[in-house]
Amino acid sequence: MLNHFEQRNLPNEVDVQLEHNVHYWMKPPYFLIFEKQSIQQILELLTAKNEDIIMINKDHCVLGILTSEVIYRALLKGLPLHQEIEESWLQDPFIVRADESIIHVNFEGNIIPVVNHEEKLVGSLSQKEILNYKDYFIQSIKHNVELIDIILEIAYEGVAVVDQHGYIVKMNKAYCNFLGIKPEEAIGKYVADVIENTQLHKTVKSGIPERGGIQMIQGQKMIVHRIPIWQNDQIIGAIGMLIFEGVTELYQILENATQVSTANNSKIDAEYKNDHNKRKTFEHMVGVSQALHVTKSMARKAAKTKSTVLITGESGTGKEGFAQAIHNLSSRSTEPFIAINCAAIPEHLLEAELFGYVEGAFTGAKKGGSPGKFELANKGTIFLDEIGDMPLHMQTKILRVLEENEVVRLGGSRSISLDVRIIAATNQRLEECVREGDFREDLYYRLNVIHLEIPPLRKRKEDIPALIAHYLNRFSKEYGVSQKNVDQSVMEALREYDWPGNIRQLMNVVEQFINFVDGDSINYHHLPSVIRKNQQTKTREVHQPLKSERIETEILTIQKALEEVRGNKTAAARRLGIHRTTLYKKLRQFKIE
Numbered sequence: 001m002l003n004h005f006e007q008r009n010l011p012n013e014v015d016v017q018l019e020h021n022v023h024y025w026m027k028p029p030y031f032l033i034f035e036k037q038s039i040q041q042i043l044e045l046l047t048a049k050n051e052d053i054i055m056i057n058k059d060h061c062v063l064g065i066l067t068s069e070v071i072y073r074a075l076l077k078g079l080p081l082h083q084e085i086e087e088s089w090l091q092d093p094f095i096v097r098a099d100e101s102i103i104h105v106n107f108e109g110n111i112i113p114v115v116n117h118e119e120k121l122v123g124s125l126s127q128k129e130i131l132n133y134k135d136y137f138i139q140s141i142k143h144n145v146e147l148i149d150i151i152l153e154i155a156y157e158g159v160a161v162v163d164q165h166g167y168i169v170k171m172n173k174a175y176c177n178f179l180g181i182k183p184e185e186a187i188g189k190y191v192a193d194v195i196e197n198t199q200l201h202k203t204v205k206s207g208i209p210e211r212g213g214i215q216m217i218q219g220q221k222m223i224v225h226r227i228p229i230w231q232n233d234q235i236i237g238a239i240g241m242l243i244f245e246g247v248t249e250l251y252q253i254l255e256n257a258t259q260v261s262t263a264n265n266s267k268i269d270a271e272y273k274n275d276h277n278k279r280k281t282f283e284h285m286v287g288v289s290q291a292l293h294v295t296k297s298m299a300r301k302a303a304k305t306k307s308t309v310l311i312t313g314e315s316g317t318g319k320e321g322f323a324q325a326i327h328n329l330s331s332r333s334t335e336p337f338i339a340i341n342c343a344a345i346p347e348h349l350l351e352a353e354l355f356g357y358v359e360g361a362f363t364g365a366k367k368g369g370s371p372g373k374f375e376l377a378n379k380g381t382i383f384l385d386e387i388g389d390m391p392l393h394m395q396t397k398i399l400r401v402l403e404e405n406e407v408v409r410l411g412g413s414r415s416i417s418l419d420v421r422i423i424a425a426t427n428q429r430l431e432e433c434v435r436e437g438d439f440r441e442d443l444y445y446r447l448n449v450i451h452l453e454i455p456p457l458r459k460r461k462e463d464i465p466a467l468i469a470h471y472l473n474r475f476s477k478e479y480g481v482s483q484k485n486v487d488q489s490v491m492e493a494l495r496e497y498d499w500p501g502n503i504r505q506l507m508n509v510v511e512q513f514i515n516f517v518d519g520d521s522i523n524y525h526h527l528p529s530v531i532r533k534n535q536q537t538k539t540r541e542v543h544q545p546l547k548s549e550r551i552e553t554e555i556l557t558i559q560k561a562l563e564e565v566r567g568n569k570t571a572a573a574r575r576l577g578i579h580r581t582t583l584y585k586k587l588r589q590f591k592i593e
């Protein structure tokens, strides 16, 4: 009887992928039978196995499932036992692919055939196996939830979580103890009715994270963090944390820390302040978006290598900041970081700037000559900004320096060997420049060893509230004015704006707020007119295709900026927070007079 089973060429185990890459191994036996069997043969098999049967062809492709019910019905009709099974008797099976999640498996029916990507049978799943797994899955979810609860409960910090409307969904023991209430007296209530002086209901509206804020609770100054929770570009709630046991504990920690630092680290501190504070590190790159985290983590990896890095991104996205942060994290951090903007230096001076010159190399050359940026960057890093704007003949010379690791000063003949790490940046699409013959292909590949693409601000809007808060704080300290609050309508307009000048433009807007807003509150009418207009245009044209909408907003923004400065392009570029060359490019591209 068993010769009806065909198990040749079938794998011993099948790997069915579950959620989160958990794998489930299926084991034989397979309840299989080839096509064209007689009723009698099938009947014997069903009696022996008490399972439904998967019918397959010679290629192990599933033809269908045969149930005992169908066979008995055939016999009742009076069909002879030697009658061959007909294809029409087969039931369409519910098939699962080997890489599918078992969570989504419909477990009606006894056996579910599992097929590979070619639709060939690779195994089967029984109802029992699926139910076992579902039990296991539910248990593991329960376990994770319990684990989170335990972590929250043992934490010293008070933790409260609110939903997007400001209603409490979780409050741990530490917070409840501090407030002197039971969790059930807090959960489901509006947070402002439970926690004194809370701002969490505002955090879910503004999206501004606050770390180390001071909040008076029960007459005591508490240190709090308020962190919005984002999901798919939407705020879905916020977490509030009470840190330490009030400010006294913080002072204690601070005192301990400063004692240690003055005793042992004063020299290191002074060096740190002198050197690092002048330059950016990754901590200076503010933002909470996934896109920024991914870019930072790639850049941290790049810092550990010696390779050339090409940073691309729109103007004002932070390319130079990233270049400095990479240098500061690299083994060259104590050596020079020399930046040069290739677009800002007139073509005839660029060569002398980069490679230096010897005495008498040209009229007006300094006595004794002068080293170029490459020499100055020796052992450190040179940052070649706007490399896409470099003239072709200079590209050839840069390539030679890269290949030979040495420079010859202008007018000189002696080669000076160099050990310089190169980080180049551009806001142009270099592949296109290569295609159009404006950029050397060999130099492009030489520079593009590690490519870091910094996303524009409009593609990481979660960063906007954090950046606004950061710059409000920084500029109010710099200008010695009191902290200002941002009205919700202002934050909405700022979040909706596309920021063509990216973070540089955002900085300028915040600086204007600090300089021109008299009271403590920044309201809608304080917004620059381009941002107000943008929001109005967006609301009007919500049904238009996204691309044309963005272009139109950009044109409006540029036109408005030009009007405001009576056509002065340098001033308009400054106002927009973009480089002058970028403005010229955009004027040409959009045919703005």
Ligand SMILES: Nc1ncnc2c1ncn2[C@@H]1O[C@H](COP(=O)(O)OP(=O)(O)OP(=O)(O)O)[C@@H](O)[C@H]1O
Residues within 6 Å of the ligand: 284, 285, 286, 287, 313, 314, 315, 316, 317, 318, 319, 320, 321, 322, 385, 427, 467, 503, 504, 507, 578, 579
């Ligand atoms: N993530 C960030 N957090 C805080 N400030 C930032 C961030 N990214 C950029 N900035 C600030 O924005 C300004 C512009 O950054 P940067 O000069 O590095 O941009 P860029 O891409 O090199 O611009 P360009 O292409 O015009 O030269 C700088 O003042 C920088 O400090």
